Amino acid sequence: MRTTRAPKTSERVARELVNHIVENDLVEGTKLPNEKQLVEVFDVGRTTLREALRLLETRGVITIRPGPGGGPVVRRPRPDDLRESLTLILQFTGASLTDVFEARATLEPMIARLAADRLTDEQLDELQASVVEMRDRSDEHEVFLAENARFHSIIAEATGSSVLWVFNETLKSIADGAVVGVEYTPRRRVAVAAAHEKIVEALRSRDPLAAEVAMRDHVGEAGDFWKRKYPELSSRDMRWVH
Amino acid sequence: MRTTRAPKTSERVARELVNHIVENDLVEGTKLPNEKQLVEVFDVGRTTLREALRLLETRGVITIRPGPGGGPVVRRPRPDDLRESLTLILQFTGASLTDVFEARATLEPMIARLAADRLTDEQLDELQASVVEMRDRSDEHEVFLAENARFHSIIAEATGSSVLWVFNETLKSIADGAVVGVEYTPRRRVAVAAAHEKIVEALRSRDPLAAEVAMRDHVGEAGDFWKRKYPELSSRDMRWVH
Structure with a gap:
C-alpha cells in the first residue's frame, strides 16, 4: 500500500464521508448532518471532525455553509x-x-x-x-x-x-x-x-x-x-x- | 478573466510567494522567512498571512515545520x-x-x-x-x-x-x-x-x-x-x- 503510516482518525472520517456520498449518490447541494450529529455518528472529538471536514472542503467534496442553519453541503469534486x-x-x-x-x-x-x-x-x-x-x-x-x-x-x-x-x-x-x-x-x-x-x-x-x-x-x-x-x-x- | 470577484488579500500574498519561489528558483527544503518577517514584508495581518500559508500548504507549494525554529519551507508542487x-x-x-x-x-x-x-x-x-x-x-x-x-x-x-x-x-x-x-x-x-x-x-x-x-x-x-x-x-x- 502507498504508505505504512496509520491513517489519522480525521482521514478515516473523511474517507467514510466520501464513501457515504458516493454510495448514496447524493447530489450537489444535499445537506449533510451538522457538526454535532457527525461528532456523534463517528464518535470522534469536535477538532477531529473539523479537520475531516476541512480536508473534504479543500478536496472539493463538500462546501461548508457558514452561520446558523449552515453546515456541510455536498459539492462533488469536478475536473476543474x-x-x-x-x-x-x-x-x-x-x-x-x-x-x-x-x-x-x-x-x-x-x-x-x-x-x-x-x-x-x-x-x-x-x-x-x-x-x-x-x-x-x-x-x-x-x-x-x-x-x-x-x-x-x-x-x-x-x-x-x-x-x-x-x-x-x-x-x-x-x-x-x-x-x-x-x-x-x-x-x-x-x-x-x-x-x-x-x-x-x-x-x-x-x-x-x-x-x-x-x-x-x-x-x-x-x-x-x-x-x-x-x-x-x-x-x-x-x-x-x- | 476567470472571475470578477476581487481576489482576497491572502490569495494575493499566496500568489506573490509562489512567484518569489519560481523566480528565484528556490529548491525544495529552502527556508522561507518566518511568520513575523512575512507579516512585515507583505504588510498584512497575522490571520491573513496564515490563511495564505495554509493555502500554499494545501496546494503543495510549501510545508510548514512546527515548533521553534520551524516555519514555512519550500516544497514545490509535483505531478503526484x-x-x-x-x-x-x-x-x-x-x-x-x-x-x-x-x-x-x-x-x-x-x-x-x-x-x-x-x-x-x-x-x-x-x-x-x-x-x-x-x-x-x-x-x-x-x-x-x-x-x-x-x-x-x-x-x-x-x-x-x-x-x-x-x-x-x-x-x-x-x-x-x-x-x-x-x-x-x-x-x-x-x-x-x-x-x-x-x-x-x-x-x-x-x-x-x-x-x-x-x-x-x-x-x-x-x-x-x-x-x-x-x-x-x-x-x-x-x-x-x-
Missing part, C-alpha cells in the same frame, strides 16, 4: 479542480500556454478516434445541434464559448473514459480563450463551426482514423491561430491564479 | 499532487483501474511518438541503462519498480511537454502495482524489460510510428495481463485513499 494543481506545476516548470495547446493536439485526436466507435446516436445528434447553434448564432460570443466547450466535452464523454474526460476538461479550462481574455471574431467562430462539422461527419461515418485526422487538423489549426494572433500570450509563462 | 484529485473524481464517476489502464494505453503511445523526434542522446543512454538494470536485476522487486517508473518518466520528459509529463506521472502513480498491492514475478519482470528494449530500439532509430506501435503493444499487453491476473482489482471501483 485539477486546473489549479496543474497550472501551479506548469508555473514551476516554466511551461507556457503553447505547452497546453500541444497537449490538446496530442490528446484530442486520440479521444476522437476512441469516440468514433463508442458514440451513441443521441450524442451524435447533440454534436450536430451544437454545430448548428454555433454557426447560426456566430454573432453571440457567449453562445460560441458555451457551444465550443460543449462540443469537445460530448466527444470526450463518448469515449466512456473518465480519465480522458477529466484531462480534456482540465486542459480546456486552462486554454479557454475566455479565461485568458481572448476575443474570437465572428469570422473565426464560423471557421470553428465548419471544423466541428467535419469532425461530426467523420464520427457519423464511425471512421476512427477520419475522426482522428479531422480533430488533429482542427486542434492544430486552432493552436497555430492563437500563436500567430496572440504570440505573447501563448509564449508567456503560465501563472497560477487562485 | 494531482493523484488525489483525480482519484476522487474517478471514485465519484464510478471508474475503475481499468479506466486508468485505458487512458495510459491512449496517452503513452502518443508520448512515445513525440519523444522519438525529441529525445536527446543522453536520454537514450539512460533508457538503455534502465533496460539493462531491469533485466540484470530481475530478482529484485524494488529495483524493478524503480526502473519501470524511471523508464516511462524519461520518455515523457523527452517530449518536452510539461502537461503530458504530468498526466503520465499521475496515471503511473495510480496504476503502479506497488500502490495497489500487486506482485510482479521475476518472469514477468523479464518480459517487461524485453518490451522496454523494443521501445528503446524504435526510439533509437528515431522512428515515431515504430515507437508509437512498440509502446501501444507494451501498455496494451500490460493492461491485459493485469485484467487477467487481477480481475477484481482491475474492475473494482476506485477509492480515494488520502
Whole structure:
C-alpha cells in the first residue's frame, strides 16, 4: 500500500464521508448532518471532525455553509479542480500556454478516434445541434464559448473514459480563450463551426482514423491561430491564479 | 478573466510567494522567512498571512515545520499532487483501474511518438541503462519498480511537454502495482524489460510510428495481463485513499 503510516482518525472520517456520498449518490447541494450529529455518528472529538471536514472542503467534496442553519453541503469534486494543481506545476516548470495547446493536439485526436466507435446516436445528434447553434448564432460570443466547450466535452464523454474526460476538461479550462481574455471574431467562430462539422461527419461515418485526422487538423489549426494572433500570450509563462 | 470577484488579500500574498519561489528558483527544503518577517514584508495581518500559508500548504507549494525554529519551507508542487484529485473524481464517476489502464494505453503511445523526434542522446543512454538494470536485476522487486517508473518518466520528459509529463506521472502513480498491492514475478519482470528494449530500439532509430506501435503493444499487453491476473482489482471501483 502507498504508505505504512496509520491513517489519522480525521482521514478515516473523511474517507467514510466520501464513501457515504458516493454510495448514496447524493447530489450537489444535499445537506449533510451538522457538526454535532457527525461528532456523534463517528464518535470522534469536535477538532477531529473539523479537520475531516476541512480536508473534504479543500478536496472539493463538500462546501461548508457558514452561520446558523449552515453546515456541510455536498459539492462533488469536478475536473476543474485539477486546473489549479496543474497550472501551479506548469508555473514551476516554466511551461507556457503553447505547452497546453500541444497537449490538446496530442490528446484530442486520440479521444476522437476512441469516440468514433463508442458514440451513441443521441450524442451524435447533440454534436450536430451544437454545430448548428454555433454557426447560426456566430454573432453571440457567449453562445460560441458555451457551444465550443460543449462540443469537445460530448466527444470526450463518448469515449466512456473518465480519465480522458477529466484531462480534456482540465486542459480546456486552462486554454479557454475566455479565461485568458481572448476575443474570437465572428469570422473565426464560423471557421470553428465548419471544423466541428467535419469532425461530426467523420464520427457519423464511425471512421476512427477520419475522426482522428479531422480533430488533429482542427486542434492544430486552432493552436497555430492563437500563436500567430496572440504570440505573447501563448509564449508567456503560465501563472497560477487562485 | 476567470472571475470578477476581487481576489482576497491572502490569495494575493499566496500568489506573490509562489512567484518569489519560481523566480528565484528556490529548491525544495529552502527556508522561507518566518511568520513575523512575512507579516512585515507583505504588510498584512497575522490571520491573513496564515490563511495564505495554509493555502500554499494545501496546494503543495510549501510545508510548514512546527515548533521553534520551524516555519514555512519550500516544497514545490509535483505531478503526484494531482493523484488525489483525480482519484476522487474517478471514485465519484464510478471508474475503475481499468479506466486508468485505458487512458495510459491512449496517452503513452502518443508520448512515445513525440519523444522519438525529441529525445536527446543522453536520454537514450539512460533508457538503455534502465533496460539493462531491469533485466540484470530481475530478482529484485524494488529495483524493478524503480526502473519501470524511471523508464516511462524519461520518455515523457523527452517530449518536452510539461502537461503530458504530468498526466503520465499521475496515471503511473495510480496504476503502479506497488500502490495497489500487486506482485510482479521475476518472469514477468523479464518480459517487461524485453518490451522496454523494443521501445528503446524504435526510439533509437528515431522512428515515431515504430515507437508509437512498440509502446501501444507494451501498455496494451500490460493492461491485459493485469485484467487477467487481477480481475477484481482491475474492475473494482476506485477509492480515494488520502
